[in-house]
Amino acid sequence: MPTEDSPQNTVKHWQDCTDVYDFLEQIRLRPGMWLPGGSLGQLQAMLLGYQVAVSVHSANENFNFWEFSQWLKEHLGGTNASYGWAADIERGTPEGSAPVSEFFRLLDIYRAESA
Numbered sequence: 001m002p003t004e005d006s007p008q009n010t011v012k013h014w015q016d017c018t019d020v021y022d023f024l025e026q027i028r029l030r031p032g033m034w035l036p037g038g039s040l041g042q043l044q045a046m047l048l049g050y051q052v053a054v055s056v057h058s059a060n061e062n063f064n065f066w067e068f069s070q071w072l073k074e075h076l077g078g079t080n081a082s083y084g085w086a087a088d089i090e091r092g093t094p095e096g097s098a099p100v101s102e103f104f105r106l107l108d109i110y111r112a113e114s115a
Contacts, residue, residue, distance in 0.1 A: 020050055020063040024107065031100045038100045040086035071110050 017023040027034040051065035072085040
């Protein structure tokens with residue numbers, strides 16, 4: 001969770017990211033670059049690919065995508081598992097708010113609760 005003077009608020013190349021949270025902060029800083037049209041479906045696919053790559057390469061990563069997805073499902077009421085959490089967030093985001101902003105608000109809650 002970045003603060004105003006946090007180094008995480010600095011735009012950098014994705015190859016310079018140290019973990020998934022660092023990468024997600026880059027998406028938070030420039031969501032239009034990473035998620036054209038603000039598509040959380042694209043973000044969900046990215047995170048799934050990230051988790052698969054971490055598993056395949058036996059990387060030591062402190063991010064459990066499945067645990068995070070389950071937390072989101074429970075937090076959001078699990079309205080439709082076949083579409084996943086991205087669709088749940090998009091449907092549940094109040095009018096006038098951006099689903100991407102809502103995702104990051106939920107991510108911050110998850111990280112605070114998981115700390």
